[in-house]
Amino acid sequence: MSSWGADRLSPRIQRTATVTLLERAQRVELASMEDPEFNRLLESARFGINSVHRLTTESVAVLSTLLSMAATGGVLFTLSPVLLPLLVLIAAPARGARPSPPGGGTGCGRPRRTGPIR
Known part of the structure; x- marks a missing residue:
């Protein structure tokens, strides 16, 4: 159910954010389109729109949980x-528990062996 909700909500929210950004960018004077500061702000707004999908998916997952x-x-x-x-007690994380390191390593600083043991 959570993927169904995220699949329905995410495109709608993303489209609304994109339309709002384009409407506001349309109102800007043509001279400011060449301004590097404006382009930086516009690019960061585009990045924000792209992260809407992730935010929506995570929010729906938390609500589902x-x-x-x-x-x-x-x-x-x-x-x-x-x-x-x-x-x-089951849902509460253990005291002192640490998340596994990125890449699924052993956490001891050495790379995980994947070949045959010699």
Whole structure:
């Protein structure tokens, strides 16, 4: 469901942002189109429009996760109210837990072996 929502929302929001940018750029005087500062601002606005897709996708994913957690909490509460704190313990990150390093390395500074062991 979350991908369906993101697939429907993202193009609409992106189109609205693009149309707004083009309407505002259209109102600018022709002389300022050659100004490097204006071009820098216009390029950063285009970058912002391109990041709208990622923002929409992540927002829908967070909302979907929260709804799933609420549904799971409802089921656990129905089964036994004692199980509800367990859901909180499962969802809370472990103290001192670190995310894995980029690239899926071992985190010890050495590259991961991919060949046969000798």
